[in-house]
Every structure is written in structure tokens, then in C-alpha cells.
Amino acid sequence: MTQAIRIHKTGGPEVLNWEEIEVGDPGPGQVRVRHEAVGLNYIDVYHRTGLYPQPLPFTPGVEGAGTVEAVGEGVAGVRVGDRVAYAGPVGSYSEARLIDADRLVRLPDAIDFESAAAMMLQGMTVRMLLRAVHRVEPGDTILVHAAAGGVGLIMCQWAKALGATVIGTVSTEAKAELARAHGCDHPILYTEQDFVAEVGRLTGGEKLPVVYDSVGKDTFLKSLDCLHPRGVMVSYGNASGPPDPIPPGLLAQKGSLFLTRPTLYHYIAKREELEQSATELFDLVLSGKVKLEIGQRFSLREAADAHRALEARETTGSTVLTV
Template sequence: MSRALVVHQVGGPEVMKLEDRDAGAPGPDQIRIRNRAIGLNFVDVYQRTGLYKVDLPFVPGSEGAGEVTAVGAGVSEFKAGDRVGYIGPAGAYAEERLLPAARAIPLPKHIDFETAAASMLKGMTAYYLLFETWKLQAGESILWHAAAGGVGLIACQWAKALGATVYGTVGSEAKAALAKANGCREVINYRTEHFPRRIRELTGGRGVDVVYDGVGQATFEPSLDCLRPRGLMVSFGNASGTVSIPDLGVLAAKGSLYVTRPTSGAYFATTGELRKAAEMLFAAIRDGAIKVTINQRFTLEDAVAAHRALEARETTGSTLLLP
């Protein structure tokens, strides 16, 4: 019998209950995975609170890595014992789970289970933001909010390796030091500095080419003042609340700005897109462009505490749940 954290009603971290739950036999085109490491991400919070709608009851978690224990009919590319990682769909907060084989990612030898679970969703998010949403070029400049977070640390390193000038925002001096050690040329503590004014100073009044914002409501509108004319605002998360623009004229007044709200579902709709992103990430880790930082580890039993720490912004880098 396997164990899993199950959500029967949306709410705070305490709604996650550890239960015995048999993963079952894989159906056609499915594999069963024994998780060795599970990634913690803000999308898990969005689903648990009901911000993102998921049918109840459900098992949270969109990222993990482990060993294939069984394959269903029609699966020929995987066998029992293979090492795989995955991002989405929900169901990762479990000792064992079923997964469509098309969403599994073979792990190369140089990627261990913890590195995979700590980097795939965050690193592949960084991939589509830097390579697809805006094809970042050497010499361009970006602002990354929550630069010491899981996505931020990976993305800022990757952007620097591409030759971009990277500015970041954080909420403490400790996080500022971490972000500066991981790709940021300058880091702004938004609790003590007015970050739009500081960005204008750092860029000689021009503004940056792109702002990447996973924070949401608290940072969205001030971020528009950080952009150069015809710059791009990339809103990819809602950690502080959802974003709305009541008047598109704001974008005209601030320099004919562009705004986009990308999601991994749109960028990784096919198996080929998914695995291309993983290959790019794993190559960047192999080549040393990205160092994956795991700063928190919790047991599966302590997932409630892990969620509380994440929501309180007490975490840096990647956080793992270990079954």
C-alpha cells in the first residue's frame, strides 16, 4: 500500500491529509512511478486553495522523479527500473503514482533524482520564458522578481549565461546576497528601495527590455514603470494575488508596452516540446551554466509545514518533499 497526501476540500495547508492510497496498475499508455523526490511549487498552493480549479479529491504536486515500477499496454519506450522525471499533471505528493507515459522525461546519468525534482518545473519554466516567450539575446537587460526563489535562481543564472544583464528583486538582504551570487548584476530589496526608481537609475533612464514577474498583484503595476518603450511585461505567477488591467490605455501611456501571461501548458502541449525543454535544461546543468540549489528538504509527512514556509516566503532556491 502506498501513501499520498489528499485534498478533499480547498483551503489552507492543513487540508492536505496523509492517507493510504494504492496507486493501482497502469492503464493503457500509462506508467507507474515510485517517487524518490518531489518538487514543491507555487502551483501546488494555487490548486490547494482553489485559485486553480482541480476536481476534488485530488493529490497535489506537479513535479517529481523516481523509478518506473510498471508499464501499461501500449508503452514501449519505458520499462520497470527506468529513471524518469515529470512535470504535471497533479498527483506527485505520493509514494507511488500513475502518469501518462507521454509526460515522462528520461533522466540522463548526470541528473540524480533530487536534482531532477528540484529543477524540472522551475528550470523548464525558465526555458520557455527565456527562449520562447522572449528570445533573450546577449546585451539585453531583464528584471526578475523573486530572484532568490526556485525559478529565479535558475533563470537568473541562465540569463547571465546567455549574455544578458540581469537585475533582481528580493525581500531581504540574505536573499539579495543569494541572488547576486546566482547571476544578478544588481539586486534590489523591494522592502527598503523603490524598485522602479532604482531600475531607471541602473539603466540610465532607459528601462529594461523585459520584466519577469511571478509575484503578481503586488509588483505588476510598478513593474510597468521599469520597462523601456515597447518592452515586454511577462506575468507568469500569482504569489501575491491575481492581476487585472482595468484600462489598456495604461500600456499606451507607458510606452506602447506589451503584456503576456504564459503557462507551461501552452508551451509544453506536446511530448516533443516537453522533452526538448528538458534536454536544454539538463544540458545547461551539465555544462555548468546552471547550478541547482536545494535549500529545504521536508518529509512527505511534513508537507503542511513546507507549504506554510513557501507561502510565508521563508524559502530560497528549491524545496523538496522526500517520500
């Protein structure tokens, strides 16, 4: 039998149960992947709490890396023994799982399983944010919230590689140093400084073309105040809770702003989109322009402890669950 984390009711980390499951054989178009490492992401918390509802019971997790151990009828492109990784769908908190073969990408030899599990969802999210949602150009100045988190550290480095100046918010001086070491030009301690005032000071009052906000409720309205007219507010997470509703007219009052709430899966839905996104990510990592920071590791059965650390903002960089 295979062990997995299962959720039978939504709630706190205590609802993450370590149980035996039956995986079975892959059906047409499917493969069975034996996981080596699984990524921890804030969307896992949203699924666990019911903010993003899932049919109960379910196995959480949307990111993993491992080896193909069985293939179903009609599968092309991957074979038994291939090293693979993926971002989505739900079900990665398990020793093994079934998944559609067209959602997998083969790993370059130089990328290990833990690195792959730390980069697939977060790295492709960064690629979506910087190259598709709003195309960052050389000379741009951008604001990245949670700059010392998994997505934040990758985004700081990728944006620097594009020639941008990066302003980032962090909660502690230690996180400021980590963000600075990964390309953040101007870390702002939001616990001590008003980030809107700092953005104004750093830009000489010009403000910004884009803000990337994964925090949500606590930062949303102030993030709008960091944008210059016709700037883009990219809300892609709710670490502090969902933002309060706003009237559309507020965007006009603050400078004819644009507001978007992107989801990675809409940007990698087609096979060619997935392959392009993963290839760009792998190329940047292999070139050394983006270095992955795995800040902490937990065993898969310790997923509840990992969730507690994530929600308490005790983590830095990426978190990997080892299998």
C-alpha cells in the same frame, strides 16, 4: 497501500491530509512511477487554495522524479527500472502514481532524483520564459522578481549564460547575496528600495525590454513602469495574489506595452517540445552553467509545513519533498 497527500476541501495548509490511496495498475499508455523526490512549487498553493480549481478530492503536486515500476499496454520509450522525471499533471504528492508515459523524460545518469525534482517545472519554466516567451539576447538587461526563489535562481544563471545583465528583487540582504552568487548583477531590496527608481538609475533612464513577474498583485503595476516603449510584461505567478484588472488602454499609455500570461504546459504540450525543453535544461545543468540550489527539504508527509514556509517567504531556492 500507498501513502499520499489528499485535499478534500480547499483552504490553508491544514487541508493537506496524509492518507492511504489505491494506485492500481497502469492502463494503456500509462506507467506507474515510484517517487523518490517531489518538487514544491507555488502552483501547488494555488491548487490548494482553489485559485486554480481542481476536482475534489485530489492529490496535489505537479513535479516528481522516481523509478518506473510498471508499464501499461502500448508503452514505448520507457521500461521498468528507468529513472524518470516529469512536470505535470497534478498528482505528485504521493509515494507512487500513474502517469501517461509520454509526459516522462528519462534522467541522465549524472542527475540525481532530488535535483530532478527541483528542476523540472522550474527549469523548463525558465527555458520557456527566456527562450520562447521573450527571447533574451546578449547585451539585454532584464528584471527578475523573486530572484532568490527556485525559478529566480535558475533564471539569473541562465540569463547570465545568454549574456544578459540581470536586475533582481529580493526581500532580505541574505537573499540578495544568494541571488548575486547565482548571477544576479544588481539585487534590489524591495523592502528598502523603490525598484522602479532603481531600474531607472541602473539603466540610465532607458528602462527594460522585459520584466519577469511571479509576484503578482504587489508588483504588477510598478513592473509596467520598468519597461521601455514596446517592452514585454511577462506575468507568470501570483505569489502576493492575482493582479487587479487593468484596462487595455493602460498598456498604450505606458508605451504600447505587450502583456502575456504564459503557462508551461502550452509550451511542452507536444512530445518534441517536451524533449527539447528538458534536453536544453539538462545540458545547462550538466555543463555547470546552471547550478541547482535546494534550499530546504521536507518529508512528503510534512507537506503542510513546506507550504507554510513557502507562503511565509521563508524559503530560498528550490524545495524538495522526500519520499
